Amino acid sequence: MIDVEDLTVRFGDVTALDGTSLSVADGEFVTVVGPSGCGKTTLLRSVGGLQSPTSGRVRVGGDPPEAAQSAGELGFVFQSHTLFPWKTALENVVFLRELTGRDPERERARERLVDAGLGDAVDAYPRELSGGMCQRVAIVRAMHLGASTLLMDEPFGELDELTRYDMAASVLDSWRDTDRTVLFVTHSVPEAVLLGDQVIVMADNPGRIVDRVDVSLPRPREEAVMDTAAFGDQVADIRRVLRENRADDEGAISPDR
Numbered sequence: 001m002i003d004v005e006d007l008t009v010r011f012g013d014v015t016a017l018d019g020t021s022l023s024v025a026d027g028e029f030v031t032v033v034g035p036s037g038c039g040k041t042t043l044l045r046s047v048g049g050l051q052s053p054t055s056g057r058v059r060v061g062g063d064p065p066e067a068a069q070s071a072g073e074l075g076f077v078f079q080s081h082t083l084f085p086w087k088t089a090l091e092n093v094v095f096l097r098e099l100t101g102r103d104p105e106r107e108r109a110r111e112r113l114v115d116a117g118l119g120d121a122v123d124a125y126p127r128e129l130s131g132g133m134c135q136r137v138a139i140v141r142a143m144h145l146g147a148s149t150l151l152m153d154e155p156f157g158e159l160d161e162l163t164r165y166d167m168a169a170s171v172l173d174s175w176r177d178t179d180r181t182v183l184f185v186t187h188s189v190p191e192a193v194l195l196g197d198q199v200i201v202m203a204d205n206p207g208r209i210v211d212r213v214d215v216s217l218p219r220p221r222e223e224a225v226m227d228t229a230a231f232g233d234q235v236a237d238i239r240r241v242l243r244e245n246r247a248d249d250e251g252a253i254s255p256d257r
């Protein structure tokens with residue numbers, strides 16, 4: 001359970017988040033879209049305890065985020081991977097479990113890497129892998145940690161179109177199997193609809209939540225759902241909300257994405 005109450009974060013004159021409240025129930029997959037600079041990353045970082053609020057309160061599973069993090073209950077995937085360069089892909093994946101005193105489950109970790117199309121990369125170091133491959137390792141690592149809450153900030157940004165949807169399918173599979181809570185930031189409205197139970201729509205100047213849209217598509221969702229009229233309607237609805245709340249043209253989300 002994620003609980004954000006009246007959260008304001010200011011950086012000097014910039015109000016990155018203005019009195020934002022948000023509640024994500026256990027097991028929910030909530031996606032976040034909005035124009036560049038509307039505070040999506042700041043929201044995620046605040047939930048993860050990486051950003052202190054100017055005012056307001058954040059709780060994860062009833063605890064301050066810092067406590068949830070040290071208990072290994074928070075997993076992160078950032079826009080650019082944060083792998084340890086001196087560890088192989090497999091060692092990177094098991095490390096966080098070791099750090100939090102859990103069974104590293106090496107064989108399961110190896111299987112996850114193979115399932116993510118990284119069978120040949122298990123014993124490779126990050127410098128030997130492409131940016132997209134490293135990002136996939138980082139996603140596998142977050143899944144393998146088994147944290148009850150997963151915070152993902154544009155995790156597929158560096159991936160090509162096909163790999164993006166393979167990874168989306170693997171994140172959805174893993175989420176369904178473990179029932180964890182996910183807060184997922186993306187610039188892509190179709191990706192937000194494909195993945196989310198709900199889509200949080202944000203606006204900028206100041207950064208705030210302007211809508212929360214239920215995604216009424218059945219699960220499990222395959223990529224083919226994106227070709228249906230119902231999917232197109234949901235995407236169009238969210239794009240309309242984005243346009244209606246656009247402060248100006250600068251930095252606005254492209255309606256084609």
Ligand SMILES: Nc1ncnc2c1ncn2[C@@H]1O[C@H](COP(=O)(O)OP(=O)(O)OP(=O)(O)O)[C@@H](O)[C@H]1O
Nearest residue numbers: 011014015016035036037038039040041042043207
């Ligand atoms: N550490 C910081 N110091 C100063 N300003 C910051 C800092 N972090 C974020 N900001 C500002 O706060 C606002 C929100 O930034 P944030 O990165 O949260 O937006 P975003 O929606 O994630 O953007 P993007 O989609 O481009 O990643 C922006 O105006 C940004 O410049």
